[in-house]
Amino acid sequence: MNPVLTNKGKYGLKAIVHLARLEAGETAQVADVAQRNNIPKKFLDAILLDLRNAGMLRSKKGPGGGYALAKPARSIKVGAVIRALEGPIAPIACASRSAFRACEDCGDIDTCPVRSVMSDVRDAIAGIVDTTTVADLVQRSIAQASLHADYAI
Amino acid sequence: MNPVLTNKGKYGLKAIVHLARLEAGETAQVADVAQRNNIPKKFLDAILLDLRNAGMLRSKKGPGGGYALAKPARSIKVGAVIRALEGPIAPIACASRSAFRACEDCGDIDTCPVRSVMSDVRDAIAGIVDTTTVADLVQRSIAQASLHADYAI
DNA sequence: TTTATTGTCTATATAATTAGTAGATAATTA
DNA sequence: TAATTATCTACTAATTATATAGACAATAAA
Numbered sequence: 001m002n003p004v005l006t007n008k009g010k011y012g013l014k015a016i017v018h019l020a021r022l023e024a025g026e027t028a029q030v031a032d033v034a035q036r037n038n039i040p041k042k043f044l045d046a047i048l049l050d051l052r053n054a055g056m057l058r059s060k061k062g063p064g065g066g067y068a069l070a071k072p073a074r075s076i077k078v079g080a081v082i083r084a085l086e087g088p089i090a091p092i093a094c095a096s097r098s099a100f101r102a103c104e105d106c107g108d109i110d111t112c113p114v115r116s117v118m119s120d121v122r123d124a125i126a127g128i129v130d131t132t133t134v135a136d137l138v139q140r141s142i143a144q145a146s147l148h149a150d151y152a153i
Numbered sequence: 154m155n156p157v158l159t160n161k162g163k164y165g166l167k168a169i170v171h172l173a174r175l176e177a178g179e180t181a182q183v184a185d186v187a188q189r190n191n192i193p194k195k196f197l198d199a200i201l202l203d204l205r206n207a208g209m210l211r212s213k214k215g216p217g218g219g220y221a222l223a224k225p226a227r228s229i230k231v232g233a234v235i236r237a238l239e240g241p242i243a244p245i246a247c248a249s250r251s252a253f254r255a256c257e258d259c260g261d262i263d264t265c266p267v268r269s270v271m272s273d274v275r276d277a278i279a280g281i282v283d284t285t286t287v288a289d290l291v292q293r294s295i296a297q298a299s300l301h302a303d304y305a306i
Numbered sequence: 307t308t309t310a311t312t313g314t315c316t317a318t319a320t321a322a323t324t325a326g327t328a329g330a331t332a333a334t335t336a
Numbered sequence: 337t338a339a340t341t342a343t344c345t346a347c348t349a350a351t352t353a354t355a356t357a358g359a360c361a362a363t364a365a366a
Contacts, residue, residue, distance in 0.1 A: 004157035005244040005271060006353065010256070013267045029312070038258035043355055049314070062363025063311045078270055091158040103163070105191035111297045113290035114166045117231055117281065118158055124277035128270065137266035144264045159324065182341070196326055202343070214342045215334025 005086070011039045012047045012085045013078065013137070016056065020073040020138045027066035047085060054084035073138060079129035089129065090122040097122075158239070164192045165200045165238045166231065166290070169209065173226040173291045180219035200238060207237035226291060232282035242282065243275040250275075 014037045022028055030048060034041040048067055051057045058070040069076070082089060083098070090096035094103055095118040102109055109115060167190045175181055183201060187194040201220055204210045211223040222229070235242060236251075243249035247256055248271040255262055262268060 005267075007355090008353075010245065010267055011258075013270075017266050031312085038260070040355065042357080045313075046315095046355090052313095059313060060363080061311085061313045061361070062365095064364065065312050065362085067313085092163065105164075107191070111294045113170050113294040114158075114163055116293050116297070117166075117285050117290060120281045120285070121278055124281050125274055128273045128277050132270050132273070137270060140269050141264045141266040144269070160326095161324080184341085193326065195328085198342075199326095199344095205342095212342060213334080214332070214340085215336095216340045217335070218333085218341050220342085 005082070008043075008047060009082050009086045011037070011044060012051060012081055014039065015044060015048060016051065016069070016076070016081055016134055017137050017141065019057065019067060019069050020076075020134050022068060025068075027060060027064075027068045029066040033067070050084055051081065054080070056080065056084070069134075073135035074133050076134040077130050078132045078134065078137065079126060081134070082129055089125050090118065091125075092118045095119040095122045158235070161196075161200060162235050162239045164190070164197060165204060165234055167192065168197060168201060169204060169222070169229070169234055169287055170290050170294065172210065172220060172222050173229075173287050175221060178221075180213060180217075180221045182219040186220070203237055204234065207233070209233065209237070222287075225288070227286050227288035229287040230283055231285045231287065231290065232279065234287070235282055242278050243271065244278075245271045248272040248275045 015033050018033050018037060019028060030044055031041055033039070033048075034044045048057060048059070052059050052067070052070075056070055056076055057067050059065070059067050079089065088096040088099040090099075092103075092115070093099060093101040094106065094109060094112070094115045106112055106115075168186050171186050171190060172181060183197055184194055186192070186201075187197045201210060201212070205212055205220070205223075209223055209229055210220050212218070212220050232242065241249045241252040243252070245256075245268070246252060246254040247259065247262060247265070247268045256265075259265055259268075
């Protein structure tokens with residue numbers, strides 16, 4: 001099971017966390033988000049567009065424009081971000097709820113042990129990504145940062 | 154998070170379940186396993202070799218030869234099969250225990266929220282695949298088969 | 307109303323990975 | 337010796353990931 005949060009999904013999550021940290025009403029420009037997070041700007045363009053089209057971000061063109069969250073960070077699930085950028089979370093199509101597809105080599109879907117265990121895996125993944133929100137991610141990074149802060153003068 | 158039990162991993166799991174269903178001492182030939190499970194024979198050759206080199210299968214050449222499990226099915230974890238064929242199970246390298254690697258774009262690994270949630274995902278996946286054995290898969294397919302059996306005369 | 311700025315969209319290019327194939331070689335049995 | 341079966345090396349094709357280029361559209365400020 002290879003690395004399969006691709007750069008696209010990773011960049012998208014980093015970017016949306018960046019936006020979630022803005023003050024209410026504030027926007028950030030793609031170029032700024034890209035630079036601050038070491039993300040290729042043009043690549044990020046396409047990613048933010050996907051997230052916007054999925055209803056998670058709003059955008060404004062022109063000087064002073066940029067991107068911002070379209071709704072509260074606590075209402076945006078990590079799973080929604082991943083699905084918008086990477087597609088279904090199931091490790092195999094026959095174990096997907098949203099995009100089920102039988103394997104061509106499958107004899108009987110009801111007795112396939114691979115499908116059975118991969119369905120469990122899917123549920124386990126969903127159990128994490130669909131209960132963790134972007135607000136949680138912000139919280140965690142702050143909590144971790146303070147744990148590692150150097151308070152010595 | 155794209156389908157990422159690849160065909161290789163899927164074929165390997167199907168094949169090892171096939172072998173786990175053999176009588177004690179019995180072997181099966183690659184050609185037979187391939188045909189019965191709709192797996193390209195040459196591809197399966199390479200897969201079974203990997204599993205053999207990982208110590209899960211034993212093989213014998215020549216007429217009457219073939220493959221068999223090298224140890225009891227209950228001692229072979231699904232996670233071991235997947236790791237042998239697909240590599241580490243973590244969705245991203247920075248969340249892997251066995252093959253950790255920091256992202257090039259990562260500012261601080263300790264405060265990265267992507268790594269944090271993906272570590273949770275990794276643990277969730279491991280929680281399934283490292284507690285499910287090949288024997289469990291055999292059991293399940295039998296249980297499911299009897300559920301769907303048509304007992305009417 | 308012009309100009310600079312910023313997001314939007316389409317098309318294309320490169321690299322990596324997956325999925326498989328071809329064909330020779332080695333071991334074993336009859 | 338001949339048939340059989342696994343082993344190994346090398347190669348090809350298809351798909352996906354990772355971008356990049358450049359035109360276009362909307363907005364704000366001068």
